[in-house]
Amino acid sequence: MADLVGRASDEARGVPADLLEGYLTVLAKVSAGGRLCPDELRRRRDIGARAAERNVPMRGVVDLYLSATWLAWPSLPGVREATGADALRRIGEAVFRAADATITAVAEGYEEAQRWSLRQEESFRREFVDDLLDGRNVETLVGRAERYGLRLAGSYVVIVAAGPQPFVDGGPMTRQVESIVSLGPASRDVLVTTRDGLLVCIVPDLHGTVEEFVTRVMESLRPDGAWRLGIGRPQRGPGGAVRSFEQARQALHIGQRLQLPGQVHRASDLLVYQVLIRDRSALADLVEVVLEPIRKARTGPGTLLHTLAAYYAADRVATVAARELHVGVRTVTYRLDRVEELTGYSVHDPQQSFTLQVAVLGAQLLGWPEGS
Known part of the structure; x- marks a missing residue:
């Protein structure tokens, strides 16, 4: 036998x-x-x-x-x-x-x-991702990161993507991005995961790598135009990923709130907005003091706020704003005059206009008046 x-x-x-x-x-x-x-x-x-x-x-x-x-x-x-x-x-x-x-x-x-074994591996990976993006257990991250191809002693950039549907681990869009990323030269050093419905990609800060990765992700998501990317700044060390992740998420939030042109928003290009939103309490006070009076408008605050936003987006040119709003120029000038009547701030006075513009940006970032 x-x-x-x-x-x-x-x-x-x-x-x-x-x-x-x-x-x-x-x-x-x-x-x-x-x-x-x-x-x-x-x-x-x-x-x-x-x-x-x-x-x-x-x-x-x-x-x-x-x-x-x-x-x-x-x-x-x-x-x-x-x-x-x-x-x-x-x-x-x-x-x-x-x-x-x-x-x-x-x-x-x-x-x-x-x-x-697969469930256990998924649990380990999820725990690692959560610790990495929350900045927990930093002392163990370097050793655990090597298991997933990351060398945290180097510099990394975090990219987040939001779409019409939440991204989930193992979902079709997540798998599609992972498949495309795997074809790149630096694929071993890239981690693709999800967090709070966002697609999260951790990419090494090497020459051309981030740009190539963004291009690949854009090609993957291009069939659906209702998505945006946020890109954090390069950060080094085990705690760098959480900082770059927060920057990328904030850049995405700012791009969505302000309806900034394009689908890719870089934290390095939005520093002024990040300064504004860093002190949310002071920003909320500014919005409340400057814009609260427009609640008295017969049409509600939305129309006047939308007109102000279009006016500043048009570089203070009323004809361009009118074309964007699909109204006449006289309608735009009437609404701007109405804002001055209600708030005491004029778009024609440089200092007052600057205060109005910052208040409008603050309202958009904070979701005012709906979020108030």
Whole structure:
């Protein structure tokens, strides 16, 4: 029997023979009229799990069991003692049913171990991503990052993307971006994940790498125009990812709130807005003091606020603002005069106009008046 086990391992190209563990004894018993008991099937599931833990390919395990079955067949006691074709046929049916049930049990154990390993790996990865983007357990991040191809001693840039639907781990858009990124030269050093419905990409700050990555992501998301990218500033060290992530997320928020042109917003280009939003309490006070009076407008504050935003976006040219708003120039000038009547701030006075513009930006960033 030991010789048969060794030959089966050779036939299966070296799959460990100990994974058979008593299988030939079971076949011998079945061939002599015995039955396959539930305990034996549980044992096979455990062996399947063991094979998965040892990274033995499933096809190799199946090959091992099938090879052992046909090699053992001539020497099984029931086969040797069979008299007549009918008896041999019944024994063959019993043996191959037992082999089928055994291999199925091994496969079930193997698959369950793989699912558990995958869930555990996903849990480890999620925990690492959360620690990385929250700045927790910084002292262990460097060692854990190497498992995912990141070298946190270097400088990295975090890019976040928002779309019409939340991004989720394993979702189709997430997989599509991962697939495209894997084709790049620096793919090993890029981590693609999700956080709070955003697609998050951690990219090494190497010459041309960030630009190439942004181009690839844009190509991936281009079929749907309702998405935006936020790009943080390069940051170094284990704590750098969380800083760049917050900058990227804030750049995305500013681009969405202010409806800035384009779909890519870089934190380095939006520093003035970040200064404004850093002290939310002071910004809210400014908005309240300057713009609260326009709530008294007959049409509500929305129309006047929208007109002010269009006027400043048009570089204070009323004709351009009117074209953008699809109204006449006189309507725009009337609304601007109405703002002055209600607030006391004129768009024609440089200092007052600057205060108005900052208040309008603050209202957009804070979601005023809806968010007030």
